[in-house]
Ligand code: TRP
């Protein structure tokens with residue numbers, strides 16, 4: 157057991173409340189698709205509309221079976237699109253870091269789930285040079301973030317299609333216009349970070365931007381040889397030609413778009429091994445000091461402990477990228493959590509690891525159920541505290557959190573199970589109360605039923621999406637109890653329930 161005297165939780169509360177290898181590609185071919193010369197690294201790149209006049213000036217084709225705009229998200233009607241299911245994204249980028257300019261091509265393998273004469277994707281602002289469907293030139297139109305691709309032939313349910321989109325520009329240039337103020341592509345001068353939740357993926361590649369459509373990914377990213385590229389999954393190979401290096405990365409487990417990340421910059425790579433020989437590779441920005449790097453020393457131990465609680469680690473590698481810039485958040489991007497040099501406290505380090513079971517492997521069907529990510533990752537830090545510093549320390553944290561929540565409960569307007577789009581990442585509503593609900597559940601049904609519930613949940617829903625009702629059903633089955641009233645009180649009522657087993661009564665703190 158470790159010595160720890162001071163709680164980091166309240167600091168974290170303050171901080172978090174502020175949040176609201178396929179074929180080798182000839183990169184010159186990406187440029188050749190463009191009708192303008194490559195920008196000089198010193199010049200400001202032009203963002204003229206680069207549409208192909210001959211094709212785009214013709215009237216759009218008849219479209220009797222357009223794919224639905226939106227995926228039925230109750231909070232964000234326009235996010236994601238219906239009528240198909242993406243299997244795989246292959247993202248090819250040539251990145252000019254100093255100019256923050258990209259030439260890109262994304263190949264999207266998808267399966268139609270209905271008759272379609274067009275389908276929609278999300279792509280924010282970037283200039284489109286070419287759209288191909290199964291290798292055939294296709295028309296497109298854009299309205300805000302929505303990109304409509306007109307299929308040269310009508311597709312039917314079960315048909316496999318490959319949509320290939322070539323594009324270029326400065327990603328996320330006017331990000332203020334993005335829904336939910338998500339960031340996505342972040343250029344910080346000497347590096348590029350990617351972090352966007354709930355949206356932000358569409359700042360740099362065309363995507364079905366909703367977690368309900370999970371897919372696998374591969375990347376071929378070309379940069380000047382002085383820079384290093386990290387992305388999700390495993391590095392397959394690197395190719396060096398004429399002062400430039402192409403990094404091929406691939407992730408074999410399906411994930412949501414907001415979990416995709418890319419890091420470009422100058423990094424020190426530190427490799428180690430986790431439980432069962434799991435590859436851990438950390439990318440530390442050159443300027444990130446040793447004290448900050450040391451905050452990640454416990455990674456293997458945290459992973460090993462969480463495997464005993466939650467079941468096998470669901471991906472092929474883990475690690476972090478710590479960018480040499482200050483970021484006031486961390487994000488659980490799959491197999492490579494993103495940090496800045498200023499937000500690396502133990503709560504965040506452990507929290508992002510836990511998300512790999514809760515949120516990354518078991519995905520979200522609806523943004524409304526965000527507590528399935530954040531409440532679970534928050535409680536996971538309590539579980540780590542219990543293991544590393546003792547039950548008493550952990551309970552003290554729970555108790556302090558309970559008291560501060562009881563004090564503010566009368567001012568909260570939405571609930572943990574239905575926080576509304578504005579409070580999606582509200583620390584009190586979603587993180588703290590979500591975490592407390594899990595501790596209360598544990599006290600209610602006992603350790604054995606509680607941890608079995610977690611294991612059944614992670615095993616049953618690995619690689620797919622869950623809803624709150626799925627978790628409740630498993631908890632009821634495993635415990636043999638009717639937990640309807642319990643979950644209703646914790647998740648869907650404003651009033652903070654008591655935790656009698658700990659002598660915690662909300663009215664005592666109001
Ligand atoms: N999921 C992140 C966490 O709790 C928090 C978060 C929400 C975030 N939206 C974001 C981080 C956007 C970066 C960018 O760990």
Ligand code: ZN
Pocket residue numbers: 507511529530533
């Ligand atoms: Zn989180």
